[in-house]
Amino acid sequence: MQKAREVYLKITANGKTIDTHLLKNLLIQGEKSSEIIAFVVDRYYSGYDLSECQFFIKGVTEKDEEAQQGLILQTSDEKLMLIWNISENFTVTSGVLTLEIRAVLLSDDNETPQVILKYDMAPIFIKPSPIGSNAPMPDTVEQAINSIATVVTEGLNEIQALIDSFNLDALNARLDVIEADLKELLSRPVIQPITKADYDTSAHTPNVLYIITEE
Numbered sequence: 484m485q486k487a488r489e490v491y492l493k494i495t496a497n498g499k500t501i502d503t504h505l506l507k508n509l510l511i512q513g514e515k516s517s518e519i520i521a522f523v524v525d526r527y528y529s530g531y532d533l534s535e536c537q538f539f540i541k542g543v544t545e546k547d548e549e550a551q552q553g554l555i556l557q558t559s560d561e562k563l564m565l566i567w568n569i570s571e572n573f574t575v576t577s578g579v580l581t582l583e584i585r586a587v588l589l590s591d592d593n594e595t596p597q598v599i600l601k602y603d604m605a606p607i608f609i610k611p612s613p614i615g616s617n618a619p620m621p622d623t624v625e626q627a628i629n630s631i632a633t634v635v636t637e638g639l640n641e642i643q644a645l646i647d648s649f650n651l652d653a654l655n656a657r658l659d660v661i662e663a664d665l666k667e668l669l670s671r672p673v674i675q676p677i678t679k680a681d682y683d684t685s686a687h688t689p690n691v692l693y694i695i696t697e698e
Contacts (some may be wrong), residue, residue, distance in 0.1 A: 490656065495523040501604045512612040515571035522565040522584065524602070526558065530597055534558045536586040538565050544576045546591075554584070577611035 492505060494507060501522055507519060528532055538554040549571035557564040565584065573580065586600040673691045 489519070493516045493521045493523060496525070496602060498525070498530075499600065499602050501584065501602050503605045503607050506607045508608055508610060509517045510569065510574050510607070511572055511610045512577040513571070514569070516567050517574075520567040520569065522554075522567065522602075524563050524565065526561055526563050528600055531586075531588075532561055533586050533600065536588050536599055539585050539587060540565075541583045541585065542573045543581045545578045546576055548576055555665075574609055577609045579606050580609050581606045587633075593634055676691065 490568075494501060494503070494505065501524075501537070504518070511517075524533070526532065534556070537555060537566045540552055540554055544634045550570065552572065555566035555568070557566065580603040584602040584604065585598055585600075587596045588599050589596050647677045673688075674694045675691050676692060677685070679695050
């Protein structure tokens with residue numbers, strides 16, 4: 484189950500003014516639903532209960548391209564929270580983006596909307612997405628494969644260097660000494676104390692030195 488997305492940034496309005504300095508360099512060209520912003524505004528203004536309104540945010544680029552999106556409204560006793568799940572329409576073009584939020588009251592016939600309030604918002608800046616030039620970059624898969632191949636090659640070289648530095652002659656010499664010591668140890672007779680009566684009546688094992696003790 485996918486975890487619900489949380490509000491990234493909450494901005495509280497001062498009357499009709501919404502401070503956008505935290506948004507000025509937040510967005511990058513081409514992003515889609517990258518951030519969720521919450522604008523907190525007063526519920527009541529000039530006798531209007533703004534919870535009865537619908538809220539829209541509008542953006543206009545330097546090229547006079549326009550984007551508009553409805554905001555999700557959450558109501559409390561004195562405040563309204565306007566949730567903006569930023570659409571990709573606002574990040575199509577890099578550069579200055581002028582924003583405005585409108586509170587719109589629909590008539591009974593839903594055909595003649597009345598703009599009750601416009602919030603003053605300073606323009607923000609959409610950062611350009613990097614665009615390369617000259618020689619083309621390899622695609623992502625090729626870059627990943629080349630990276631893995633480089634790591635594997637470096638690892639194999641380190642292993643070979645370790646093998647080359649290992650002194651096999653010294654190891655064989657040490658093994659020869661251990662083998663000789665083992666043969667000498669095995670060739671020594673086992674000493675076993677035994678009484679004369681037991682010695683006369685028991686079978687004798689080769690390579691055992693019997694020591695006759697008193698009964």
